[in-house]
Amino acid sequence: MAARTGKEYRDRLATSRPTVQIQGETVSEGIPDHPAFRNLVDTYAGLYDMQHDPALRDVLTYPSPTSGDPVGTSFLVPRTAEDLRARRSMMKTWADASLGMLGRTGDYLNSCLMALSEAEGFFAQADPEFGRNVRRYYEMVREQDLLTTHTLIPPQANRATAATQQAGGALAARVVEERDDGIVLRGARMLATIGPIADELLVFPSTVLRGTPEDAPYSFAVAVACDTPGLRFLCRETLDYGRSHFDHPLGSRFEEMDAVVVFDDVLVPYERCFMLGHPELCNGFYSETSAVVHMTHQVVTRTTAKTEFMLGLVSAMAQAVGIEQFQHVQENLAEVIVALETLRAFTRAAECDAEPNAYGVMTPRWEPLNAARNWYPRLYQRFPEIVRKLGASGLMALPTEADLAGEVGEDVERYLQSATLSGAERVRLFRLAWDTCASAFGGRQSLYEYYFFGDPVRMSGALLASYEREPYLERVRSFLRQDGR
């Protein structure tokens, strides 16, 4: 099978039987038609259809090394700098189509699986079978073009104790039994974004496990189908309120559901296990395999697309109401331009200085990408702030689509016209601005970007610990040694 169409994605999801609990109901069939998911499913289906657009298919697909059929370019194992650019072009094309608002398009975790599948030597430190399992799993996901999501973090009950010790160790997902045919998982993880509309869930290590015997049951990396018996998704309420694209331009298209994942004694066959025990290997799971580098390459490409959207949005708003002449407005627009060019520079630097890793995978330079992923969570908070500042009351003078067609339509044209736009055009633009910075959807986007890679505070600590500072310390020491001359 090859890169799939939107219909193939939707048809598979329609036959899936996950356990999805949302707003008081338990849903186990008809996910593509459920009001909380159908618009997002349409959006994801549109991305899969792009793979078959004659104008895009050479960007979005490449010939499978096993079947020769076209498969998604995010599965391509890069061997050259050109391959890295091809991967980025694919990722940018999908990110542009969603204005960078979708965080779990398939290319994100396809990039992770690609890097893991090449790192057989890393997995062999635990068991050579794990490396073979990862490779077979990656090939299955590639050939069937499956959509995966991941869940990493233990429940947030008490962060004053070790993650694995909360409620006496009874909360976090853990291995409770090793049987002849596989392992049994019990407990919970939070969160899995898009869990209900994904095909597969990667239950991968969280960031730091202690190397103690008590941590061993919590140290594992496995994959399960999203409709595996015993697996449940506890969803938050939907932020897609069923309104039109005019009224909720982003929420009606890009609302990616977040769900707590509960494992009620979920059996995972051994062929779906990639790591069992070995906390120290779990801690190096992403870095030693370069998976984190390729995941971040995708994320910075996406956030670049999102920043381009922000620049377009604030520019359109400023022009619409004639405020671009004011210096502080220019300063805000310039701030977005500088952010955009900086993100592009990070990517360019990472690609220019790319080198093959220990497994022969051409790997972008980590430091610029690591800097970008540490910066963006804070940077992103600034964008909605600028949109709110420039939009002001225009973000509340927002009649709905129904109003435009009704008796207040004439008032909208007269009183809500702008320097460059008709009343209806201006309302359409400012509804987009509102959904970016002030709606429930916009609020989740800010939270999502802030915590995308984990807690930014602890990420800063990890950056500091891993960054080679000795040459700069030595430069200062040597300067100080010049005293007294």
Ligand SMILES: Cc1cc2nc3c(=O)[nH]c(=O)nc-3n(C[C@H](O)[C@H](O)[C@H](O)COP(=O)(O)OP(=O)(O)OC[C@H]3O[C@@H](n4cnc5c(N)ncnc54)[C@H](O)[C@@H]3O)c2cc1C
């Ligand atoms: C919208 C959204 C979608 C998400 N989707 C996914 C997903 O698809 N898959 C997935 O695996 N995860 C997902 N996550 C979870 C994400 O990985 C976590 O939010 C992130 O790792 C932070 O962990 P936490 O939420 O448990 O916060 P906590 O760790 O509980 O932190 C809460 C606050 O306490 C502070 N704090 C807590 N412990 C410490 C400490 N030891 N030292 C210093 N400060 C501390 C933090 O700085 C922070 O301010 C999602 C999160 C959000 C918000």
